[in-house]
Amino acid sequence: MLQREWVVGAIQKIEADFNRCADTHLIPMALPGYPDIAIYFKDESSHPTGSLKHRLARSLFLYALTSGWLREGAPVIEASSGSTAVSEAYFARLLGLPFVAVIPRGTSPEKIAAIEFQGGRCHLVDCPSQLNAESERLALELGGHFMDQFTYAERATDWRANNNIAESLFKQMALEQHPIPTWIVCSPGTGGTSATLGRYVLYRCCNSRVLCVDPEISVFFDFYRGSKQGQADRTMTLAQGSRIEGIGRPRVEASFIPGCVDTMLKVPDALSLAAMRYVSKRLGRRVGGSTGTNFVGVLRAAQSMRALGHAGSIATILCDGGDRYAHSYYSDDWYQRCGIDIAAADQLIEQAVEGQEVLSGLAVAGNGFD
Ligand SMILES: Cc1ncc(COP(=O)(O)O)c(C=O)c1O
Structure with a gap:
């Protein structure tokens, strides 16, 4: 077959596949400590291959x-x-x-x-x-x-629209009490999702701010903080990979665009995984580790909104399901091998959900939460 014919046929196959797919759900979750703040999870685990990817x-x-x-x-x-x-x-x-x-x-x-x-x-x-x-x-x-x-x-994602995650999220928020989220919370693997969200929000002139939450073993937070101080160092590297699969990188990736992110937060893995367990408990099904990282960001943003006396909404991403991590995040042996104290982290997340200001110590960079 001629190359052009094959390419056209391949594009048609992908478009037909897209046409057969439904959009992913937007799931609300009320938090006891934040009655005036509505939380939403964009459930990307419901794609045919199980994740936002x-x-x-x-x-x-x-x-x-x-x-x-x-x-x-x-x-x-x-x-x-x-x-x-x-x-x-x-x-x-x-x-x-x-x-x-x-x-x-x-x-x-x-x-x-x-x-x-x-x-x-x-x-x-x-x-x-x-x-x-x-x-x-x-x-x-x-x-x-x-x-x-x-x-x-x-650059492969059409950030203006075309059913990107941002466009889909804003459409599904349309009939909510606070349709424009004060914060949209995500975490960086390639950085593509934060770039799409940040660009779309600006392009649509929305007041939402993008909070990008970096896991423990990753260079993104330090790179971002440096770039905000005029000292962007693209050469920084780590010897170890992230323990939160899908997010956190040992080198600065080209797809991570600091200008698309309003604020960054650094989150210890123990907290991410406690937050993952909390979300799993509330939804009645297992979610992946990066969803937990995102939820810590949600709690931190909710804490600041409440302190400022602001009502509103926060949207985040349920990146993938937890059954992919049965041998790690849902296995006690794995925590023992990593030396992670489950009970202490679970208690902190419970306190944060109830509205106690226990997350104020996490490192913040960029425009902060004011
Ligand atoms: C499970 C999971 N969560 C979050 C992300 C982060 O998304 P992005 O690559 O758009 O930064 C990834 C990326 O690989 C992922 O696999």
Whole structure:
């Protein structure tokens, strides 16, 4: 088949797939300590491949196809902490392309199984900092295309609209008491979601502010704080990968755009995971770790709104479900191995939910919460 014919057919397949999909739900949650603040979770776990990365994978494939980077039969390679790879494997199979996921060795066995279930092959690397170089090498060796989500996430997503997460969220808020959220809370993996949210909010002239919450082992917060002080250091790196899968990076990624984020918060992993357990308990089903990180941001923002006497709404993202982490975040052994005290963190989150100001000590950068 001619290359152009194949590309047009591939785009049509993705568009038809999109047409068969429903939008994700927006779930309200009342918090006992904050009667005047409405909380909403955009449930991205309900995509066909189980996470917010379904939107990104669709956008990356369309971007690569319309840029002439994909060819019939040529493999697609991606560096991922797992979720993006599950979603890209789905789209690669839809187009009949082989897919190789380059993932850290510690990736949860459930995610590896999900990638393989979608028809992908997993290529494990020992150190998260090797992901990109190994993906580039494999793409050369196999004559394929390295998708490179960490570079292209922010530009592959159509931030003005086209059913991006921001447009969908604002539509679903339309009939609420406070339809324009005071805060939208997210956490950075590629940084693509925060860029889309920040750009959309400005483009639509909304007063919402974007709070981006960084997990414990990640460079984004320090990079962001430096960039706000005129000292952006893109070279900073860490030897270790994040324990909260999907978010936190050992190097500054090109898709993370500090100008799209109003405020950043640094959250210890123990708190993220206690918050994850709280949200799971309230929803009656398990959510993933990054949803917990987001919820800590929600609690911190709610605390500041209440202190200022403001009523309103806060929206955040339920990034993925927790069944992918049965062997880690939902296993006592894992906490013992990591030396994380579950009880102390659970107590702090319970206190925060009840309205006690126990999160004021978390590090904040950017415009703060005033
Ligand atoms: C589970 C999960 N949550 C959150 C994110 C962060 O999203 P983004 O890459 O748009 O910054 C990711 C990204 O990989 C993820 O996998």
